Amino acid sequence: xxxxxxxxxxxxxxxxxxxxxxxxxxxxxxxxxxxxxxxxxxxxxxxxxxxxxxxxxxxxxxxxxxxxxxxxxxxxxxxxxxxxxxxxxxxxxxxxxxxxxxxxxxxxxxxxxxxxxxxxxxxxxxxxxxxxxxxxxxxxxxxxxxxxxxxxxxxxxxxxxxxxxxxxxxxxxxxxxxxxxxxxxxxxxxxxxxxxxxxxxxxxxxxxxxxxxxxxxxxxxxxxxxxxxxxxxxxxxxxxxxxxxxxxxxxxxxxxxxxxxxxxxxxxxxxxxxxxxxxxxxxxxxxxxxxxxxxxxxxxxxxxxxxxxxxxxxxxxxxxxxxxxxxxxxxxxxxxxxxxxxxxxxxxxxxxxxxxxxxxxxxxxxxxxxxxxxxxxxxxxxxxxxxxxxxxxxxxxxxxxxxxxxxxxxxxxxxxxxxxxxxxxxxxxxxxxxxxxxxxxxxxxxxxxxxxxxxxxxxxxxxxxxxxxxxxxxxxxxxxxxxxxxxxxxxxxxxxxxxxxxxxxx
Amino acid sequence: xxxxxxxxxxxxxxxxxxxxxxxxxxxxxxxxxxxxxxxxxxxxxxxxxxxxxxxxxxxxxxxxxxxxxxxxxxxxxxxxxxxxxxxxxxxxxxxxxxxxxxxxxxxxxxxxxxxxxxxxxxxxxxxxxxxxxxxxxxxxxxxxxxxxxxxxxxxxxxxxxxxxxxxxxxxxxxxxxxxxxxxxxxxxxxxxxxxxxxxxxxxxxxxxxxxxxxxxxxxxxxxxxxxxxxxxxxxxxxxxxxxxxxxxxxxxxxxxxxxxxxxxxxxxxxxxxxxxxxxxxxxxxxxxxxxxxxxxxxxxxxxxxxxxxxxxxxxxxxxxxxxxxxxxxxxxxxxxxxxxxxxxxxxxxxxxxxxxxxxxxxxxxxxxxxxxxxxxxxxxxxxxxxxxxxxxxxxxxxxxxxxxxxxxxxxxxxxxxxxxxxxxxxxxxxxxxxxxxxxxxxxxxxxxxxxxxxxxxxxxxxx
Numbered sequence: 003x004x005x006x007x008x009x010x011x012x013x014x015x016x017x018x019x020x021x022x023x024x025x026x027x028x029x030x031x032x033x034x035x036x037x038x039x040x041x042x043x044x045x046x047x048x049x050x051x052x053x054x055x056x057x058x059x060x061x062x063x064x065x066x067x068x069x070x071x072x073x074x075x076x077x078x079x080x081x082x083x084x085x086x087x088x089x090x091x092x093x094x095x096x097x098x099x100x101x102x103x104x105x106x107x108x109x110x111x112x113x114x115x116x117x118x119x120x121x122x123x124x125x126x127x128x129x130x131x132x133x134x135x136x137x138x139x140x141x142x143x144x145x146x147x148x149x150x151x152x153x154x155x156x157x158x159x160x161x162x163x164x165x166x167x168x169x170x171x172x173x174x175x176x177x178x179x180x181x182x183x184x185x186x187x188x189x190x191x192x193x194x195x196x197x198x199x200x201x202x203x204x205x206x207x208x209x210x211x212x213x214x215x216x217x218x219x220x221x222x223x224x225x226x227x228x229x230x231x232x233x234x235x236x237x238x239x240x241x242x243x244x245x246x247x248x249x250x251x252x253x254x255x256x257x258x259x260x261x262x263x264x265x266x267x268x269x270x271x272x273x274x275x276x277x278x279x280x281x282x283x284x285x286x287x288x289x290x291x292x293x294x295x296x297x298x299x300x301x302x303x304x305x306x307x308x309x310x311x312x313x314x315x316x317x318x319x320x321x322x323x324x325x326x327x328x329x330x331x332x333x334x335x336x337x338x339x340x341x342x343x344x345x346x347x348x349x350x351x352x353x354x355x356x357x358x359x360x361x362x363x364x365x366x367x368x369x370x371x372x373x374x375x376x377x378x379x380x381x382x383x384x385x386x387x388x389x390x391x392x393x394x395x396x397x398x399x400x401x402x403x404x405x406x407x408x409x410x411x412x413x414x415x416x417x418x419x420x421x422x423x424x425x426x427x428x429x430x431x432x433x434x435x436x437x438x439x440x441x442x443x444x445x446x447x448x449x450x451x452x453x454x455x456x457x458x459x460x461x462x463x464x465x466x467x468x469x470x471x472x473x474x475x476x477x478x479x480x481x482x483x484x485x486x487x488x489x490x491x492x493x494x495x496x497x498x499x500x501x502x503x504x505x506x507x508x
Numbered sequence: 509x510x511x512x513x514x515x516x517x518x519x520x521x522x523x524x525x526x527x528x529x530x531x532x533x534x535x536x537x538x539x540x541x542x543x544x545x546x547x548x549x550x551x552x553x554x555x556x557x558x559x560x561x562x563x564x565x566x567x568x569x570x571x572x573x574x575x576x577x578x579x580x581x582x583x584x585x586x587x588x589x590x591x592x593x594x595x596x597x598x599x600x601x602x603x604x605x606x607x608x609x610x611x612x613x614x615x616x617x618x619x620x621x622x623x624x625x626x627x628x629x630x631x632x633x634x635x636x637x638x639x640x641x642x643x644x645x646x647x648x649x650x651x652x653x654x655x656x657x658x659x660x661x662x663x664x665x666x667x668x669x670x671x672x673x674x675x676x677x678x679x680x681x682x683x684x685x686x687x688x689x690x691x692x693x694x695x696x697x698x699x700x701x702x703x704x705x706x707x708x709x710x711x712x713x714x715x716x717x718x719x720x721x722x723x724x725x726x727x728x729x730x731x732x733x734x735x736x737x738x739x740x741x742x743x744x745x746x747x748x749x750x751x752x753x754x755x756x757x758x759x760x761x762x763x764x765x766x767x768x769x770x771x772x773x774x775x776x777x778x779x780x781x782x783x784x785x786x787x788x789x790x791x792x793x794x795x796x797x798x799x800x801x802x803x804x805x806x807x808x809x810x811x812x813x814x815x816x817x818x819x820x821x822x823x824x825x826x827x828x829x830x831x832x833x834x835x836x837x838x839x840x841x842x843x844x845x846x847x848x849x850x851x852x853x854x855x856x857x858x859x860x861x862x863x864x865x866x867x868x869x870x871x872x873x874x875x876x877x878x879x880x881x882x883x884x885x886x887x888x889x890x891x892x893x894x895x896x897x898x899x900x901x902x903x904x905x906x907x908x909x910x911x912x913x914x915x916x917x918x919x920x921x922x923x924x925x926x927x928x929x930x931x932x933x934x935x936x937x938x939x940x941x942x943x944x945x946x947x948x949x950x951x952x953x954x955x956x957x958x959x960x961x962x963x964x965x966x967x968x969x970x971x
Contacts, residue, residue: 026584030538033645037545040644043614046547091544098541141534170547172613185680185971341681341694380694382681384971396683396969398692427757429711431685454762485762 031134038086038101038133047100048089048166050157053082062149067135073102080107085154086169097158099140099150102131176389183386188288189335191383192342195395198436198443201236202250202275202294203227203508205287224470227507231476232314233264233499236275247277252296255305257324258331258346259375259401261455261480261492263317263499265309268358269300269324273331296331298348300324304358317480317497321361321490322405323371325353342381344397349374354408354417361490367410369417370491377401377430391439397432401452405491424489428453442466455496456481461503474503535584543641549612554670556618560628561606563664570606570650570658571599571622574637579649581638595636598624604636607668608658617643617659676933677744678971679704686938687964688713688722691733704737710752712780713759714962716911717834717892718858719922720772721940723962727774728759729805743900745799745840749785756780756805772955775828775865775874776807797840799854804833812872823868825877827955832860840898849899849906858913861886862953888917896926905930911942920947924960936966 038045055077065073075083084103088094109124140147158166185191196204226239227250234254242249251274257267273296281290306319327350334343350373357369379399386392405424408417430452437445447460461476477500488494549556561567574580575596580587598604605628609619621639640646647655657663682693695707710733714725731754738748756778761767784801807830838854845851863886864877878886896909907928914921924942942960 025586026535027538029581029584030535030542033642034538034542034545036648037542037642037644040647041546041616044546044611044616047545088541088544091540092548093540094537094544100541137538172547174547174549174613183971185678187680339695339697380692382683382694382969382971384969394969398683398685486760 031137034100034133039129043171045169046088046091047086047169049084049086049103049169050154050166051082051084051105052153052157054079056083056153058153059149062146065131065135065139065146066143067131068138069134073131073135076104081105082107085150087154087166089166097151097155099136099147099154101129101133101136102150104128104130183384184388185382185384186288189290189292190288191385191390191393191395192292192335192381193287194390194393194438195383195434195436196294197508198393198438199434199446201229201234201252202277202296203229203236203238203248204277205248205279206508207287224507227505229503229505229508231503232312232501234271247279247292249274249276251275255303257375259348259377259452260322260372260403261452261457262320262322263315263478263480263497265305265312265315265499266317266320266493266497267322267324268303268305268320269327270303270305271298271300273298290335291337292333292335294333298329298331300327300329300348300350302326302353302358306359314501315497315499317499318493318495320359321370321493323357323359323369325350325371325373327351327373329375340380342383344377344379344381344399346375346377348376352406352420354406354420356415357408357410360410363409365412366418368490369408369410370423371406371408372403373406375401375403379430379432391437393436393438395432395434397430397434399430400427401430402427405489407490443472454483454486456484464502470507472505472508474505476501476503539584546611546618547613552612553609556609556612556669558607558609558619558668559661560666560668561608561658561663562666564602566657566663567604567606568599570654571596571604573650573654577649584638587637595622598636607633607639610659611643615659617646617655620646620658676970677742679706679740680971681969682706682708682971683967683969685967685969688938688940688962693735702739704735704740706735706737708733708735710754712754715832715834715858716924716926716940716942716960717836717856717894717913718832718860718890719913719915719942719956719960720829720860721942721960721962722964723761724957724960726759726761726772727756727778729754729756729778729780731755731780745898745900747786749783749787752780752782752803754780756807768955768957770825770827770954773826773828773865774811775826775830775863776810778805778807778830780805799838799840800836801838802833802835804831805829806831810874812874821869823866823870825864825866827953828863828865829860830863832858834858836892836894838894845897847899847902849897849908852896852898852909854894856892858890858892859887860890862888888915890915903932905933905936918948918951918953920952921945928966930966930968933970934968936968937963938966939963 038047056075058075063075067073082105084105086100086103088098088100091098104127106126107124108126136147139150193204197206224240226237229236234252234256236250236252238248238250252272254271255264255267255269256271257264257269260267275294275296278293278295279287279290280293281287302323302325309315309317309319327348329346329348331346332344334345336342352371352373354369354371357371360367360369362368377399379397381395381397383393383395385394403424404422407421407423409419409421410416411418430450433449435447436443443463445460445462447458450457450459457478457480459476459478461474463472464475465471465473477498479498480496482488482494482496483492561570575592578586580592582591595604603625604622605625607619607621607623607628608617610616611618617640619639619641620643622636623633624636627633627635640649643655650658679693679696682691684691690711691708692710693706693708697705699705710731712729713722714720731752733750733752735750736748737746739746741747756774758774780803782801782803784799784803786796786798787800788795788798807828834856835858836854836856838852840852841850842853843851861883866875866877867873868875890913892911892913894909894911896907898907898909899905907926909926910923911926912921912923922942922944924940926938926940928936928938930936940960940962944956944958947958
């Protein structure tokens with residue numbers, strides 16, 4: 003009797019455990035099918051498509067389904083069967099078939115009165131063989147599951163060069179986050195910066211064809227490029243390009259080292275610029291050693307009279323004469339793994355006679371001159387993320403300029419006394435910021451600290467017209483000296499200039 | 509018959525045992541498939557948005573949805589009515605909270621678990637029921653409206669999202685822009701892929717250990733520095749040794765008011781040398797985190813041009829510090845003060861010489877007004893102690909130090925604080941304030957100040 007009672011309990015326990023396990027299976031089937039149906043972005047699954055008659059063993063032309071009639075493969079040219087599977091998952095040893103989706107191309111089958119192909123979806127998608135059916139097939143009809151499994155794995159082996167497509171819709175490769183942003187180890191940041199800010203044109207690669215595996219790059223070819231504002235202009239034409247780079251010309255009224263606004267110094271600058279790329283491949287600019295050289299000539303020009311009639315300049319008249327001179331401005335990309343280097347030198351002879359700007363001193367006059375300026379800086383680039391929407395650059399180095407004082411008796415135009423009153427190096431820091439949205443430049447600014455003065459240059463894109471025409475609004479403000487007294491040759495209260503800048507072909 | 513029945517039972521038992529094992533394997537396999545469907549972002553778990561739902565009424569609302577849908581599971585099995593009733597009592601008493609975590613790349617929920625209040629922040633919390641690891645199933649249980657309410661956090665909750673700030677030393681470039689002691693690391697190399705040689709340009713404005721803090725010292729030392737790390741480290745203090753070589757340049761003195769009648773001037777071109785390192789461990793391996801530094805400035809060429817001294821056209825007197833030696837030993841990480849940082853203690857000796865000079869522009873010559881004094885007697889000696897706390901890593905980094913010094917010859921002392929605070933190791937400020945004590949005005953040199961305040965903003969860019 004006892005034994006019978008024990009047997010009864012045991013059989014009940016067995017039945018309960020079978021029911022419980024069945025419930026657990028159903029739980030997982032339901033959850034998995036729900037997730038496969040609803041999750042449109044995160045599924046890390048692969049698929050292969052078979053279109054037209056599929057060569058399958060006769061045993062699988064009809065597959066049993068758990069809660070429905072058997073599923074049969076249709077044999078026609080307009081039907082595609084998508085086999086979705088899990089592969090390379092942690093803890094899942096082999097490829098796991100998950101479901102089969104039937105995709106019927108309606109556009110081919112239904113011509114319609116006007117030839118078909120109107121708006122709306124052209125493919126009917128049904129998921130007739132769901133995970134529950136597939137896993138049941140694996141558990142209870144393994145031969146049939148195995149035939150499908152082999153069909154998929156054979157396809158993958160035969161197409162090793164083209165791995166199966168993914169259902170994953172998020173793109174972790176473009177959303178890489180780092181703790182502090184990134185700084186490229188090649189010329190990427192340098193080129194990005196120069197293409198956005200530099201007065202002269204830099205070669206720009208363009209994606210011409212999007213292949214499945216990477217993209218072919220080709221250099222953009224435009225016939226000419228122009229950058230013009232109220233204070234300077236640069237121009238280049240494709241006939242000025244050469245095998246290892248290109249050339250361009252520039253004219254302007256700007257001063258690079260001394261804290262002076264355009265027209266506030268008194269030179270007119272003309273420059274010839276060449277860009278030389280030294281690399282194995284011309285197209286591989288990111289790895290090239292690039293040398294951007296500008297040879298300059300400066301002519302003494304009386305801009306003091308001009309300034310008062312320029313409505314876009316708000317500053318005192320200049321008090322400093324800048325003589326006729328010549329120089330160079332060189333930028334080199336990471337020689338010997340050093341930072342990006344910038345070297346500027348402008349030097350001229352001591353031309354004290356006939357100064358354009360003088361300061362009365364009793365019956366006599368004084369004039370202040372700067373004949374030589376130099377600056378050497380190292381540039382560092384970084385971005386807040388790999389999307390490179392916020393781009394930064396900092397130049398750190400030293401600048402130099404001389405200041406001479408000439409004294410003129412009465413109306414004499416030749417100096418009676420010359421004196422070097424300033425002959426110092428000062429630290430210089432330039433900080434740049436560019437905001438680029440969707441690969442389109444939008445805003446930029448530069449803050450420069452030199453010789454106890456700060457200058458701010460800021461631009462905002464106003465208009466971008468197809469074909470490469472861009473108009474920017476740009477302004478520069480130079481502060482009064484900070485933490486030191488105003489020098490005799492300096493303008494009071496700093497000054498500002500606002501201007502429009504037109505760029506074409508950049 | 510009995511034997512036959514027994515044999516049948518044994519067979520049924522083993523068959524059932526085997527079947528159960530097969531079933532549990534199948535369930536485990538199904539679970540693996542279920543957990544592998546999503547793109548795995550386990551490495552970001554601690555950086556994903558996560559929070560605790562604290563709103564007791566909203567928790568009841570959610571709990572009730574689970575009860576109605578019979579969605580609670582423990583070890584993948586449905587729970588009993590008794591267990592639900594027992595846990596419902598905890599819900600009444602407000603002892604059950606809900607932990608929620610969002611996915612990394614989108615806005616869906618990837619983790620949702622009921623847990624007792626005392627299990628919050630435990631390393632391996634015991635959840636009340638099996639956690640939900642799938643937002644789409646959760647949406648089905650809760651319905652769209654409540655699911656969206658959970659996602660949008662329109663209720664009372666505690667944010668647990670980790671915002672990760674830490675000091676990370678990059679070796680590509682490192683710009684430390686501080687007016688008082690800037691450093692620009694611009695080149696690096698390695699000899700075995702584990703160590704690092706870093707080449708920097710450095711600046712140094714004054715030195716409070718010899719009572720010439722930046723601003724009050726009218727010279728700026730600029731030079732080049734090599735720093736060696738025997739093992740690449742995330743803590744810049746863990747360098748092995750560094751060697752600095754530089755020279756001096758005259759500097760203006762902003763914000764210090766009226767200068768003394770006989771100021772301290774730069775009187776020549778000097779060579780600056782500093783060697784520092786964690787050298788005590790070579791004496792005994794247990795002596796770690798000791799920072800020994802020896803530095804010196806030596807003027808080897810006198811200035812003779814009038815422009816070097818400003819606009820003086822006639823003879824004038826001034827003072828000049830041509831040479832100094834400083835030796836300091838500092839012990840870092842002496843003991844930990846928790847979030848406040850690590851205590852450090854240092855001390856040393858600083859010996860500057862002071863020359864009383866006169867410049868004659870007419871003859872472009874410098875004469876020593878204390879010519880009768882021996883070279884050694886021109887040196888004065890400072891003994892100093894420097895202690896405070898230093899914290900690296902975290903959102904805010906700081907060095908809060910007190911410096912106390914005493915001039916042996918002059919019989920006076922000075923004391924003050926050095927405060928350096930950085931936010932996320934990027935922006936910050938450096939303030940140093942010192943005051944003198946025990947000063948005998950008759951003996952006090954005319955170029956010295958009574959108190960010193962120097963500060964500088966700091967910007968650090970490191971990749």
